[in-house]
Amino acid sequence: MAVFDRPGDYTEQVLALVARIPPGRVMTYGDVAWAFGRPGARAVGMVMRYHGDAVPWWRVIRAGGHPPTCHEEAARLRYEEEGTPLVPASTPAGYRVDLKAAGWDPD
DNA sequence: GCTCTGACTATTC
DNA sequence: CGAATAGCCAGAG
DSSP states (O other): OTTSOOSOHHHHHHHHHHHHOOTTOBEEHHHHHHTTTOOOHHHHHHHHHHHTTTTTGGGEEOTTSOOOTTOHHHHHHHHHHHTOOEEEOSSTTSEEEOHHHHBOOOO
């Protein structure tokens, strides 16, 4: 998938994998990063920040099912819209994603 | 080529 | 459970 801009191969792979995540499913930054053999969870987040407009960034969340920082509202809309299993939690966002049910693994 | 920054994670208080 | 600290990697300046 070389249709994206290419600052590096890492970014390209992240975008490719995120784009593969089906609706109603989610992946953690750590899982996406480890899919390339690199725990660069932070780098994944940066990719979303620069290319988040080209991929379903809301399907990529933090460990524990917490939505991206400062983006809980927008993400929540997508989840309810796609039927992503959410779970009430005592977090600042007031909810979290049910990784146990929405957790997706590249098939 | 070095330094700062960041949509992260795990550990500890 | 929430806030603070340290460690992590890649991209931008």
